Amino acid sequence: MTQSDPKLDRTPPSVRNDLHAIADFPFPAWVPDWARRAPSITVAPPGPRSKDVVKLDKEYVSHAYDRVFTFTIDRAAGATVCDVDGNLYIDWTAGIAVMNAGWGHPSVVDAIRKQSEKLVHSFANDTYFDKEAELAKILSDISFSGKLKGTFFGNSGAEAVGAAAKLSTYFTKKFEFLSFHGAYHGRVGPALNFTSKLKYRFGFGPMNNVLFTPYAYCYRCPFKMEYPSCDMYCMHYMEDQVMNLGGSTGSLAAVIVEPVQGEGGYVIPPDEFMPFLRKFCDRNNALLIADEVQAGLGRTGRIWSSEWTDTVPDILVAGKAVGGGIPLGAMIAKPEIMKRWRPGAHSSTFGGNAIQMAAGIAHINAIVEEHLPERAAAMGEYVLKRLRELQDKHEIIGDVRGRGLMIGVEFVKNRKTKEPLDITQLQVKCYKKGLLTLTSGTYGNVMRISPPLIISREFMDKGIEIFEDAITELERESTPQQPAVVTQPQP
Numbered sequence: 001m002t003q004s005d006p007k008l009d010r011t012p013p014s015v016r017n018d019l020h021a022i023a024d025f026p027f028p029a030w031v032p033d034w035a036r037r038a039p040s041i042t043v044a045p046p047g048p049r050s051k052d053v054v055k056l057d058k059e060y061v062s063h064a065y066d067r068v069f070t071f072t073i074d075r076a077a078g079a080t081v082c083d084v085d086g087n088l089y090i091d092w093t094a095g096i097a098v099m100n101a102g103w104g105h106p107s108v109v110d111a112i113r114k115q116s117e118k119l120v121h122s123f124a125n126d127t128y129f130d131k132e133a134e135l136a137k138i139l140s141d142i143s144f145s146g147k148l149k150g151t152f153f154g155n156s157g158a159e160a161v162g163a164a165a166k167l168s169t170y171f172t173k174k175f176e177f178l179s180f181h182g183a184y185h186g187r188v189g190p191a192l193n194f195t196s197k198l199k200y201r202f203g204f205g206p207m208n209n210v211l212f213t214p215y216a217y218c219y220r221c222p223f224k225m226e227y228p229s230c231d232m233y234c235m236h237y238m239e240d241q242v243m244n245l246g247g248s249t250g251s252l253a254a255v256i257v258e259p260v261q262g263e264g265g266y267v268i269p270p271d272e273f274m275p276f277l278r279k280f281c282d283r284n285n286a287l288l289i290a291d292e293v294q295a296g297l298g299r300t301g302r303i304w305s306s307e308w309t310d311t312v313p314d315i316l317v318a319g320k321a322v323g324g325g326i327p328l329g330a331m332i333a334k335p336e337i338m339k340r341w342r343p344g345a346h347s348s349t350f351g352g353n354a355i356q357m358a359a360g361i362a363h364i365n366a367i368v369e370e371h372l373p374e375r376a377a378a379m380g381e382y383v384l385k386r387l388r389e390l391q392d393k394h395e396i397i398g399d400v401r402g403r404g405l406m407i408g409v410e411f412v413k414n415r416k417t418k419e420p421l422d423i424t425q426l427q428v429k430c431y432k433k434g435l436l437t438l439t440s441g442t443y444g445n446v447m448r449i450s451p452p453l454i455i456s457r458e459f460m461d462k463g464i465e466i467f468e469d470a471i472t473e474l475e476r477e478s479t480p481q482q483p484a485v486v487t488q489p490q491p
């Protein structure tokens, strides 16, 4: 599919109105029969074949990878993951928000196969490559009607964040950054600098050119205020307190923000949040970097989650889904900013790699042509409604929030005190029953629901059933048992 193809409708989802056509949400026809049969647990996971691999892995692979599931993945299709022991799992993870158009989407697979037969390494550092230019144009077309134009390609989200940091300092000639409590931007270089959680920073330093300020996480407002009567106090705190008393040197290059926080707990800030940051950056001659690595490419019901508030960032960072499962990061900027970089200002041996570009083009075209953002928006509304019904029945569900298919369910021991509930066992229970989920949040107590956007309603319903079963079991196990009343034999 080429750019000039009239079928490729790049009209922003917000102005289309074809949700009725997808109301029943069946799987697309290409999803194979075997992948429609999940969940199917035939061997209690981890099965023997999985265990063999785990043993080898534990001996030779770095322990830095902190695996959640104990099975060994074999193949995947649609919204189903199959392990080497033949168990089929409903996938609510999309491989951490990567496989937006579904595992094994035929156009992506075909593009990778065809490209690999012709050219694998495009050597694009030193030559020109047609698909690199094509993908950069597609990214511009889908980014605020071309307002962002000029892409630097790297190999991961963190690398794209690093490129954004470098471009910001180069452009503004300033060096300070503002990031948020709960932010996750990656774990190498500047990306780690912008990531807030102690767990990820512990033992690494010094990191001293970043100020942190509270995110608009209303469920756990650090100021114990309530929206909207708070009048977005967190934003005023940022401006009055953090920027004046928080150690700034007055050299703010950029604010980096996730328009919907991912690892921080699928937090949806109020609609004023992003526009406030836009104005704040303009007032401070600083750039606004929107990190769309997790929330981007249709997940929230828009191509970019920043579109929900019509906030055009100066720099946008994409990763995860952008390569359709092939490692790819992209940093896209306003042309007047990107053009300022001198040739050689930044580089990556594999930037613009042939397989990355072919897969990225096919994946984004699939997302747009198959109206997956709209599908995610409509399905998300349905799922939120079902989850709120669960919340009415289960006291341990403190909050349900989301946009599109980026949904968080926050668990608490007590709804009043909001004391976080450890949900590791909930995740394990779901997995053993055939549902893959991931956790997130400052306290790891938020279940994130981020399935492939092509997931069927039937699979969501089956998943919700498993989820509820697991919640009920967890509640039963965590309720202190009354000691059995022993009746003394009467004399």
Ligand SMILES: Cc1ncc(COP(=O)(O)O)c(C=O)c1O
Binding pocket: 156, 157, 158, 159, 161, 184, 185, 186, 187, 258, 262, 263, 291, 292, 293, 294, 295, 319, 320
């Ligand atoms: C918002 C956000 N930014 C950046 C990253 C880092 O991406 P990567 O793991 O590809 O380096 C992630 C990864 O989870 C993310 O969620």
